[in-house]
Amino acid sequence: MLDENKTLDEQSAIESTQAVPQEETVETVATEEVAIQEKAVETVATQEVAIQEEAVADAVEVEQFFSQEKEAVEKKAERSPNVKVRKCLKAIGYYTAGTIMSLIFLFPLLYMLATSTKTEQQYAFDAGSLMMFLPNVTDLATAFGNYANVITGYGMWQYTINTILYAAVIIVLNIIINGLAGYAMAKFNFPGKGFFSFIILFLIVVPVETSIIPLYSIVNQMLHLTDSNMTAPLAIILPASISIFNIFLFMQFFEGIPKEYEEAARIDGAGTLRIFFSMILPLSKPIVATVATFCFIGTWNDYVWPTMVLPYPEEGMWPLWNIQAGLTSVKSATGVTTGEIMASLVVASVPIFIVYVVAQKYIVQGFGSAGLKM
Amino acid sequence: MLWLITGIVAAALFAALMAVVIKDIVVAKKKKVRYGVRESVSAYLLLAPATILALIFVMLPIVYSLGYAFTDYYLLEPDYMQFIGFENFIKIFESIGKQGMIYHAIINTLKFVVGVVPLQIGLALGLALFVNNKRKGTGIFKVCYFAPVVISLTITAQLWLQILSPSETGLLNSILGWFGVPPQDFIRNEEGAIWWIVLLSAWQGCGYQMLIFLSGLSNIRQDLYEAASLDGANKWQQFLHITVPALRSTFLFIVITVFVGASRVMVQPMLMTDEKPHTITISYWMYLEGYRYREVGYSAAMALLMTIVMGAITLVQRTVLREKD
Numbered sequence: 058m059l060d061e062n063k064t065l066d067e068q069s070a071i072e073s074t075q076a077v078p079q080e081e082t083v084e085t086v087a088t089e090e091v092a093i094q095e096k097a098v099e100t101v102a103t104q105e106v107a108i109q110e111e112a113v114a115d116a117v118e119v120e121q122f123f124s125q126e127k128e129a130v131e132k133k134a135e136r137s138p139n140v141k142v143r144k145c146l147k148a149i150g151y152y153t154a155g156t157i158m159s160l161i162f163l164f165p166l167l168y169m170l171a172t173s174t175k176t177e178q179q180y181a182f183d184a185g186s187l188m189m190f191l192p193n194v195t196d197l198a199t200a201f202g203n204y205a206n207v208i209t210g211y212g213m214w215q216y217t218i219n220t221i222l223y224a225a226v227i228i229v230l231n232i233i234i235n236g237l238a239g240y241a242m243a244k245f246n247f248p249g250k251g252f253f254s255f256i257i258l259f260l261i262v263v264p265v266e267t268s269i270i271p272l273y274s275i276v277n278q279m280l281h282l283t284d285s286n287m288t289a290p291l292a293i294i295l296p297a298s299i300s301i302f303n304i305f306l307f308m309q310f311f312e313g314i315p316k317e318y319e320e321a322a323r324i325d326g327a328g329t330l331r332i333f334f335s336m337i338l339p340l341s342k343p344i345v346a347t348v349a350t351f352c353f354i355g356t357w358n359d360y361v362w363p364t365m366v367l368p369y370p371e372e373g374m375w376p377l378w379n380i381q382a383g384l385t386s387v388k389s390a391t392g393v394t395t396g397e398i399m400a401s402l403v404v405a406s407v408p409i410f411i412v413y414v415v416a417q418k419y420i421v422q423g424f425g426s427a428g429l430k431m
Numbered sequence: 432m433l434w435l436i437t438g439i440v441a442a443a444l445f446a447a448l449m450a451v452v453i454k455d456i457v458v459a460k461k462k463k464v465r466y467g468v469r470e471s472v473s474a475y476l477l478l479a480p481a482t483i484l485a486l487i488f489v490m491l492p493i494v495y496s497l498g499y500a501f502t503d504y505y506l507l508e509p510d511y512m513q514f515i516g517f518e519n520f521i522k523i524f525e526s527i528g529k530q531g532m533i534y535h536a537i538i539n540t541l542k543f544v545v546g547v548v549p550l551q552i553g554l555a556l557g558l559a560l561f562v563n564n565k566r567k568g569t570g571i572f573k574v575c576y577f578a579p580v581v582i583s584l585t586i587t588a589q590l591w592l593q594i595l596s597p598s599e600t601g602l603l604n605s606i607l608g609w610f611g612v613p614p615q616d617f618i619r620n621e622e623g624a625i626w627w628i629v630l631l632s633a634w635q636g637c638g639y640q641m642l643i644f645l646s647g648l649s650n651i652r653q654d655l656y657e658a659a660s661l662d663g664a665n666k667w668q669q670f671l672h673i674t675v676p677a678l679r680s681t682f683l684f685i686v687i688t689v690f691v692g693a694s695r696v697m698v699q700p701m702l703m704t705d706e707k708p709h710t711i712t713i714s715y716w717m718y719l720e721g722y723r724y725r726e727v728g729y730s731a732a733m734a735l736l737m738t739i740v741m742g743a744i745t746l747v748q749r750t751v752l753r754e755k756d
Contacts (some may be wrong), residue, residue, distance in 0.1 A: 159575035162634070163575055185600075238481035241475075245474035252448050260490070269721075270494045270722060274506060276504070299481060299485050
């Protein structure tokens with residue numbers, strides 16, 4: 058941290074501030090989402106609903122008082138065996154319906170997993186029976202053979218490494234560039250601040266249909282990034298490193314950090330960058346995690362842009378494509394089997410599945426921000 | 432040429448910034464407050480990287496997408512770009528009149544939006560209401576319904592390509608085989624293909640909106656329902672008079688985001704059928720025209736038309752959904 062000779066009191070003070078912003082995030086993210094999307098319209102609507110609700114609740118309390126007798130009668134009725142049976146039947150109905158719907162939602166994924174373990178003959182043999190949804194357990198060599206082929210033979214490991222590298226660079230740049238901008242907007246007073254906040258709001262609100270072609274003309278004809286294999290990855294990384302929405306998220310979060318901590322650090326002689334990296338960022342772990350998670354998901358799932366700017370893989374060269382683009386190259390390879398295609402889909406799904414499980418909390422916090430991009 | 436336009440845009444923005452800066456300093460002087468020079472300089476330095484990147488990769492594409500629409504810009508020859516007025520727009524309307532590719536793209540996009548918006552939102556709301564209770568095990572149901580969201584659109588498209596495979600070993604055809612139905616070619620079928628894309632898109636996306644609905648539902652106070660049931664309101668009345676009004680803002684948010692997302696559909700037809708009149712969509716058409724055929728001006732004109740239409744529709748959606756109060 059900032060000061061090596063920190064007393065216990067100071068330490069606990071910092072810890073307590075760490076706790077405060079963490080609790081606030083859920084609220085801030087939720088309100089931000091509303092604020093950006095609907096702004097005044099929404100707040101008015103929700104306020105009205107809230108007022109209505111309160112009025113209803115008041116009336117209800119009075120009535121509740123009078124209807125306690127009625128409640129007592131109902132409770133007696135619940136105890137009778139007839140109602141118990143009915144409740145049990147209801148529960149059975151509920152779970153059956155839920156399971157059937159789960160199967161409807163999961164069957165394509167089960168099919169993908171099951172088929173990924175089969176050879177072409179087994180796949181054709183199982184078609185039309187319930188075995189379609191069960192993995193091949195009789196012959197484990199072919200079960201893992203598809204995965205081995207896809208990962209080494211079709212180069213999925215290279216695409217995976219590429220994507221992880223792209224994502225890592227994008228996450229770091231995204232947090233530093235947008236975080237610094239958000240920090241300046243939240244904590245500094247300077248002439249022209251109104252201009253910057255107007256630009257930020259304008260760019261968030263204005264809907265633009267597919268600026269992907271103009272963006273391509275800039276990357277291809279103005280910056281010439283796609284001309285050589287050395288600069289092509291920059292065409293993936295640079296446009297993804299700037300996100301006006303993330304600047305806004307950081308700005309909102311940093312405003313919640315008390316100014317006293319910064320002032321204390323300044324008196325201790327820490328510079329602006331040092332304050333940002335060793336105090337502001339550590340205090341903002343929740344928002345940093347949310348931004349990082351969504352950057353990773355976005356980079357991993359991106360398909361159209363990488364196939365536009367990255368060169369087509371050549372024999373004997375390290376390919377530059379990311380994982381989703383790599384999937385299409387597996388699919389169009391000559392002599393590829395259905396099982397191998399499915400194995401490649403599973404390989405591309407597993408890492409993102411792990412991210413969803415690990416970063417669950419931050420995804421729920423930030424789903425408003427992804428709702429904007431979709 | 433492109434650098435020249437970039438310079439003009441940057442200069443215009445810089446001039447606007449300077450004007451605001453000078454105004455701010457003058458106002459501050461009148462109020463007898465001063466801006467710290469060091470503080471201001473470090474703020475500008477902190478904002479510099481984001482500003483440069485935002486200028487090149489966020490603002491310029493917006494400026495260009497407006498400007499290209501009135502030129503005959505061919506992707507590889509930016510120096511021969513010429514201003515041609517409304518010619519691109521005339522060409523678009525002529526193509527619609529002749530029932531060309533744009534006509535199909537518009538029809539298919541309309542079909543997709545009309546199909547996917549109610550289906551996806553309805554499914555999401557239904558599922559959210561279904562799992563929104565205190566029974567044990569609803570967490571597992573939630574995970575099951577959310578699972579398709581995790582896989583990307585690319586994976587979804589390829590997976591369903593196998594499920595809808597025209598050979599008799601394809602999943603759906605082998606199931607239809609039980610009933611003696613001969614193998615169908617679902618995705619090349621001119622009538623049905625777009626509806627299959629609707630179905631798989633709703634399957635992939637609805638878990639996400641379910642989560643948003645669930646967070647909206649969790650904000651409703653439980654005692655309202657208890658009170659209503661004491662008053663003798665049945666489940667349907669409770670839903671109509673408590674749940675629906677409380678979910679209005681969530682609903683508005685979801686309708687607009689799903690609508691905007693649906694109207695941009697592109698990856699599914701791209702991966703499942705390539706350029707075919709029965710599945711092409713507006714976004715995919717703009718991509719093909721601008722990238723594969725390199726007629727950036729023509730593509731940008733369509734993008735401009737679509738931005739205007741979309742802006743108008745979202746505005747209408749907002750007013751209509753707000754007025755119901």
